[in-house]
Amino acid sequence: MSKKILAIYYTQSGQMRDVIDSLTQPIIDTGASVEKVEIKMVNSYNFPWTGSSFFAVMPDCVLGVPAQIEPFTLKETKYDMVIVGYQPWFLSPSIPSNSILNHPDFIKVVQDTPVVTISAARNMWLNAFVRVRKSIQDAGGRLVGNIALVDRHLNPISFVTIFYWMLTGKKESYLNIFPKPGVDEQEIKETAKFGRVIAARLNMVDYWDSLQYELMLDGAVNIKYPLMFIEGKAKIIFSVWAKIISKRKNKAAWLAAFKYYLFFALFIVAPIALTVDMILIRPFFGDRIQEKKNFYLQLN
DSSP states (O other), X not given: OOOEEEEEEOOSSSHHHXXXXXXXXXXXXXXXXXXXXXXXXXXXXXXXXXXXXXXXXXXXXHHXXXXXXXXXXXXXXXXXXXXXXXXXETTEEOXXXXXXXXXXXXXXXXTTOEEEEEEEESSOOHHHHHHHHHHHHHTTOEXXXXXXXXXXXXXXXXXXXXHHHHHHOOOSOGGGTSOOOSSOHHHHXXXXXXXXXXXXXXXXXXXXXXXXXXXXXXXXXXXOHHHXXXXXXXXXXXXXXXXXXXXXXXXXXXXXXXXXXXXHIIIIIHHHHHHHHHHXXXXXXXXXXXXXXXXXXXXX
16 A cells, blocks of 8 residues: 655745655655645735835744634545645744644644654754744654755855845846855755655655664755854844734834844854854863754754
8 A cells, every 4th residue: 555645835935845846756756645735824925025024924933823824625634654844934933834833634634643844944944943843742743854955055145145035036146146045956856865765764664763864864954053053042032022022012113123133143243152152162062062963953
């Protein structure tokens, strides 16, 4: 009997659709039944964004407030594996992704089921993954694999290119100088290699036990310490801003202040903090840094 796989995801730009197609094609080629479900939101997030609409979602995103999903139908009541495609917004699962994870139909189908997560991010995905991991565990799912696709260019460069893409909808070289934004198209195509790893295990006994190890050998996850350091600090700051803004009547003014703070923090504060850390902290706390990396690598 062929295996039944559910691949459920949200996409705004179409990038995650391409990722899911590439990942699942080798699984389909084995004869498995792959049901792809692209979630739509009742109040859709238009693409491209405007600057104000993008920052307006920050409080609800960081605070984990779900939004209403358009009705969707799943063909099966039980699957052999579920693939969840999601994207981080503001170091958190995007509102549509969080809404999927909290939807009763998803919770029902994921119980006692192996789950593989795959994200596509600018470069900071760690805190979003921790929250996705907890949501799957709370729903009774068994997380057996995680794949994190990122824009591999330098942090300041990818910051510029992602905003160009978000505000214009054009996945092209800004000014013919900057690299193309988002996950590299060739890397999206090469996501099929992870699908082949998954496909090879579908008919094995105890086939999920070492899946993540094999995925990591193929480069499914790569944690860079400077980004981990920045994200760890920014997570706390984002949470404070989100709580403050959510309680304000004049949210627009506070969101504008957050926007300018974000630019200042990225281009001024972060380089200074990284330099201080490199000199005074990193050389003396190698074990603690490795423990932190291990925390983000864990599936349970």
